[in-house]
Amino acid sequence: MMIDRETRKRLIVAVASRVIANAEELTDLDRAIGDGDHGTNMRRGFEAVLAAADELSDKGFGESLKGVGTMLVMKVGGASGPLYGTLFLSLGKSLADDVTHEQVADAFAAAVDAVKARGKSEAGQKTMLDVFLPVLEVVREGGNGMAARLRATARLAAENTIPMKAIRGRASFLGERSIGHMDPGARSCELIVDAVADVMEGCA
Amino acid sequence: MNDNVGIVIVSHSADVARGTAMMVEQMVGREVPLGWCGGDPDGGLGTNVEAIMAAIDKAWSDKGVAILVDLGGAETNSEMAIEMLPEARRSRVVVCNAPVVEGAVMAATEAASGATLDAVRRTAEELTPA
Numbered sequence: 001m002m003i004d005r006e007t008r009k010r011l012i013v014a015v016a017s018r019v020i021a022n023a024e025e026l027t028d029l030d031r032a033i034g035d036g037d038h039g040t041n042m043r044r045g046f047e048a049v050l051a052a053a054d055e056l057s058d059k060g061f062g063e064s065l066k067g068v069g070t071m072l073v074m075k076v077g078g079a080s081g082p083l084y085g086t087l088f089l090s091l092g093k094s095l096a097d098d099v100t101h102e103q104v105a106d107a108f109a110a111a112v113d114a115v116k117a118r119g120k121s122e123a124g125q126k127t128m129l130d131v132f133l134p135v136l137e138v139v140r141e142g143g144n145g146m147a148a149r150l151r152a153t154a155r156l157a158a159e160n161t162i163p164m165k166a167i168r169g170r171a172s173f174l175g176e177r178s179i180g181h182m183d184p185g186a187r188s189c190e191l192i193v194d195a196v197a198d199v200m201e202g203c204a
Numbered sequence: 205m206n207d208n209v210g211i212v213i214v215s216h217s218a219d220v221a222r223g224t225a226m227m228v229e230q231m232v233g234r235e236v237p238l239g240w241c242g243g244d245p246d247g248g249l250g251t252n253v254e255a256i257m258a259a260i261d262k263a264w265s266d267k268g269v270a271i272l273v274d275l276g277g278a279e280t281n282s283e284m285a286i287e288m289l290p291e292a293r294r295s296r297v298v299v300c301n302a303p304v305v306e307g308a309v310m311a312a313t314e315a316a317s318g319a320t321l322d323a324v325r326r327t328a329e330e331l332t333p334a
Contacts, residue, residue, distance in 0.1 A: 037250060044246065073253050073284055077244030079277035081253065082284035118280065169276055 003097050008064050009057035010199050016050040018195035019043070019188060029184035033171040037078055038184040045076035045084070061099070065092030079169060080185060083119055083128065090114040105140045112136055125167035126178060131157040131189035147200040154193035161186040209315040209324045210237035210263030212271040213308050214256055214278045216249045218242035224272075224305050232312040239263035251278045256285035260297060268296040268321030270328065272307040296321065302328040 003011075019026075019042050027039030048071050049056070056064045069088030073081050090111035095103065112132045121127050134157045138149050159182065166178035169185075211228065215221040221242035228238060239259030244250025256271075263269050271286075273279045279299055286297045298321060300307055307328040314327040 035249075037244075037248070040248070041244065041250065044244075073288070075245055077246070077248075077250040077252050077281075079280040082280045085284065118283070 001099060001101075003061040003095075003099065005057050007199070008061055009053055011196065012049060012053045012056055012064070012068065014195040014199050015192050016046040016053070018191045019046040020050065022187075022191050026184050026188055029182055029187055032181045033166065033174055033178045034184060035078075035170050038080060038188065041076045041078040041080055042084075042188055045072045045081060048075045061097045062092045062095050065089075065095060067092075079119070080128075080188070083115055083185070084188075086114045086118045087111045087132075101142045105136075105142070108136055108139050119168060121168045124164065126161050126164040126171060126183045126186070127166075127168055128183070128185035128189045130161050130164070130183070131186045131193065133157075135189075135193050147197040150200075151194050151197045154190040154197075158182055158186045158190040207267065208236050208265060208318060209267045209311075209321050210239065210260075210265040210269040211308055211312045211315060211324075212256070212259045212263045212269055212282075213238075213240040213304060214251055214259070214271060214282050215240075215242040215274045215304060216251060216278060217274075218247075220274065220304070224308050227305065228308050228312045231309055232316050236312045236315045237263040237265050237269075238312070239269075251281040253281050253285045253288065256282055257288060260285065260289065260293075264293075266296075268298070268324075270311050270315070270321060270324045271297065271299045272302060272304045272311060272328065273299060274304045298325050300325050300328040302331045306331050 023039035023043035026042055027036055030036050030038035049068050056067045065088050069085045069092060073085030091107050094107040121129055123129055123133050131154055134153050135150060138153045161183040163179060166172045171178045213221050213224045221240040225238055225240040239262035241255035241259045245252050260269055271282050273282050282299050286294055311324050311328040314324045
C-alpha cells in the first residue's frame with residue numbers, strides 16, 4: 001500500500017488530536033497511580049506535532065515518523081517522551097512510502113521491542129506494552145476488518161491493565177494500591193491505536 | 205579541557221538539581237566539570253532530554269561523564285539523551301544507579317582524584333544495596 005502525503009497528514013492529525021482531546025482523562029488516570037502529569041506531558045508533545053503536521057507530512061513516511069519521534073523525545077518531558085519517541089523513531093527507521101503488510105508488521109514488532117528495551121519492561125507489568133503486544137498480534141494477522149479488530153483489542157487490553165499490579169514506573173511505588181486503576185500509558189496507547197484505526201477506515 | 209570525569213545531575217526538580225550541584229561544588233571544589241538540570245520543557249516538575257544534552261555538554265570531559273538521576277523518568281530521559289549524542293561521545297557517558305545527592309558527591313570526590321569513568325561509577329554505585 002502507498003502512504004502518500006495526504007495519508008501521512010491524516011495519520012499525524014488524527015493521532016495528535018485524539019491525544020490532545022483526551023489529555024484531561026490521561027492526567028486523571030495518572031493522578032490515581034502516578035504523578036499526575038501524563039496528560040499534560042502528552043498534550044505538550046502532541047501539540048508540537050500537530051503544529052508541525054504540514055512540514056512533517058512533506059517528508060517521506062519514514063522521515064515523518066522519525067520527525068514525530070524526535071519531537072516527542074524533546075517535548076514530552078516525562079518517561080512517556082522517550083518511550084513513545086522510541087516507538088516512532090524505530091518505526092521511521094524501517095518504513096518507506098510504499099509498504100507491504102508484512103513490512104508494517106515487522107516494523108511494529110521491532111518498534112515494540114525497542115520500547116521494551118527503553119523501559120526495561122515486559123508484558124503484564126501494567127504499562128503501554130500491555131496494549132502494544134496484543135495490538136501487534138492483530139497487525140500480524142492482518143486481513144479484513146483489521147481496523148475494527150485493532151480498536152476492540154486495544155480497548156480490551158487497556159481495560160485488562162485495571163486488575164494488574166504495577167511493576168515498572170512511578171505506579172510501582174504503590175505496589176498493591178496500583179490495582180484497580182487503568183494504566184494511563186495503556187490508555188494513551190489505546191487512543192493512538194484507535195485514531196490510526198479511524199484513518200484506516202477513512203472516517204478521520 | 206578538564207582532565208577529570210564530568211558529573212551531571214538530573215532531577216525532576218530544578219531546585220534539587222541546583223542544590224545538589226552546590227553541595228558538590230562546596231564539598232569537592234570546582235576541579236570537576238559539573239552540569240545539572242531539572243524540570244520539564246515548560247518549567248514544571250519533570251525532565252527534559254534537550255536540557256540533559258546541554259548539561260552533558262557543559263560537563264563534558266574526554267575522560268567521560270557520569271550522570272546521577274532521581275526517579276524513573278530522569279533515568280529514561282538520560283538514556284535517551286545519551287543515544288542522541290554524537291556517536292563519538294555516546295560510549296563515554298554512563299547513568300549511575302545511585303541516589304542522586306549522595307551519589308553526586310561521592311562520584312565527584314572520586315572524579316576529583318583523576319579516576320576513570322568506571323571507577324567514578326563504581327564509587328557512586330557502592331551506595332546502592334546489591
